[in-house]
Amino acid sequence: MGFIGILAGLGLLVALAFRGWSVLLLAPLAALVAAAFSGEPLLAHWTQTFMGSAARFVAQFFPLFLLGAVFGKVMDDTGSVTRIADYMTQKLGAGRAVLAVVLAGAFVTYGGVSLFVAFFVLAPMGLALFRAAGVPRRLMPAAIALGTSTFTMSALPGTPSIQNAIPMPFFGTTPFAAPGLGILASAIMLGFGLWWLNLMEKKARAAGEGFGPGEVAAPAEAAADDPIVRERASTAREFDPAEIKRGAHAPSEPSIGLAALPLIVVVAVNLLMSLVILPRMDVSYLAEPRWGGTSLSAVGGVWSVVVALCAAILTALAVNARRLPSLRTTLDAGANASVLPVFSVASLVGFGAVVAALPAFEAVRDWVLGIDGGPLVSLAVATNILAALTGSASGGLTIALDALGPTYMQIAAATGLDPALMHRVAVIGSGTLDSLPHNGAVVTLLAVCGTTHRESYKDIVMVGIVGALIGLVVVIALGSLVGSF
Incomplete structure (x- = not known):
């Protein structure tokens, strides 16, 4: 009966979340259903097991959700993301529309800009570029997904994505875990995705298929106000789409150098903190009970990303001090954008704990x-499996590591397996089947591009799932043979 209860709770969670129900309600309900089938005490599981695990997730990762969302909103309102995307498209031109969109998305997301901020900036701009180049509109979601949701989320060393941060407290690793394998996996994902998109573009041109009918900018505006998009999106990434349109945008865009500077700061500070500054600090005080009896290996990775995002936010504000119409409005919108996502993912984690x-x-x-x-x-x-069922890479990854992380660390200690290798495998693994049709990022991306699952999902599967699975297989094979590098 207990196993049936687990399946019943999970089925309830997946089915109703797909229909747009709030995970804040569904996750505790599904957890109680699973506990009831096992004859376990319901109130104790809700207030102690569920809430205890959810609270630990918030305590560990809310700073990353908060700073990531604020940074994304600052970069959006200053016009920096738009300037970078404009620069990419101007330099590469309409003849390389797909490559321009992919690289623009990769650059801004690896620099720490929230995924949904990138979606809402890239989609209208990219669609206009695709129309000018005569590239089918249906390929647009896959091009954006390749640049924003694959290698820069899970494989590229040092990425400040929440997915790359989650394994760090479990494995005592840094954002740059297994850098050589991460770079190799990134090259595979990018190369395979570009090959597929170019192949589809050539086939479309040979068949006489053009951009297709429809408006360019309207879908993104409508998607920002769609409540179902919001509910699904909030379990997928760290930015609430409802806050996209709030805030005050600068009247003009910065130069490309000033626009890109905060992104460079994220990567540089993250690297310095991870490999130079934190290892030289005396943090023995962390072992004291007042600090939770923890260690640098448990918190250092999160600290690195937190400091990097803080430095980038300050940089973006400093170089745009006279251009932002309302600093408070921008910061408030960014902060508000982090709240629903962190509690939605924490609720999934609470369900997994029960x-x-x-x-x-x-x-x-x-x-x-x-x-x-x-x-x-x-x-x-x-x-x-867990990322696929929950439709959330971060939620599925945390559930898996909460349940199995200590066991894998014991295995690593007994066999000499490098925790950095486990870190990279876990993160890449979470970013593959999470892109099933019910995933919030997929639903949001299709909405802002004005296409449907029928038109565009096959190409998302190829660049977002198949390419990532190939990269994952290569990392596991090489890691098993030669270890982490």
């Missing part, structure tokens, strides 16, 4: 750990 605490979950744990191929394969399978 399931992991049930007696029936022992069989699930044994099955996962017993998957042929070793711990890297089983870790990849676990993160893939």
Whole structure:
């Protein structure tokens, strides 16, 4: 009965979340359904297990959600994201429209700009470029997804994405875990995705297919106000789309150098904090009870990203001090944009904690750990499945590591497996099957581009799932053979 309860709770969560119900309500309800089938105390699981795990997630990662959303809104309102995208499209031209959109998305998201900010800036601009180049509109979502939601989210070393941060407290790693394997996986994802999109563009031109009918900018405006898009999106990434249109935009755009400077600061400060500054600091005081009896390995990765985002926000504000019409409005909108996503993902984590605490979950744990191929394969399978079911890379990844992270660390200690390798496998694994049709980022992307699943989802699958799976397989194979590098 306990296993049936887990399936019933999960089925309820997935089915109603797909229909736009709030995860804030669904996650505790699904957790209680699973606990009821096991005959477990319901109130204790809700107030102690569910809320305890959700609160720990918020305590660990809310600074990243907050700063990431504020940085994204500052970059949006200063016109920096628009300036960077404009620059890419001007330099590459309409003849390389797909490449321009991919690279613009990759640059801004690797620099720390929130995914949905990138969507709402890139979509209208990219669609206008695709129309001028005669590239089918249906390829636009896949081009944006390739640049914003694949290698810069999960593979490229140092990326400040929340997905790359989640394994750090579990494995004691940094944002630059397994850099060589991450770069290799990034090259595979980017190369495969561009190959596929170019192939589809050539086939469309040969068939005489052009851009297609429809307006250019209207879909993005409508998507920002869609409540179903908002609910699904809030479990997928760290920015509430409802705040996109709030704030005060600068009357003019900065120069390309000033626009790109905060993004460069994110990467540079993150690198310095991770590899130079924090390792030289005396943080022995962290072992004291007043600081939670923790260690630098448990908090250093998050600290690195927090300082990098703070430095980037200050840089963006400094170089645009006279251009922002209302600093308070911009900062408020960014801060508000982080609240619903962090609590939505925390609720998914709370659901996973209740399931992991049930007696029936022992069989699930044994099955996962017993998957042929070793711990890297089983870790990849676990993160893939949970990210697919929840429609959230961050939620699925945290659930998997909450339930299995300590076990994998024991395996690593016993076998000599590098935690950095597990970090990279887990993050890439979370960013593959999360892009199923119900994923909030997919739903939002299609909405802002004005296309449907039928028109564009196949290409999203190829660049967002197939390419990522190929990269994941290569990382696991090489990691198993030669270890982390």
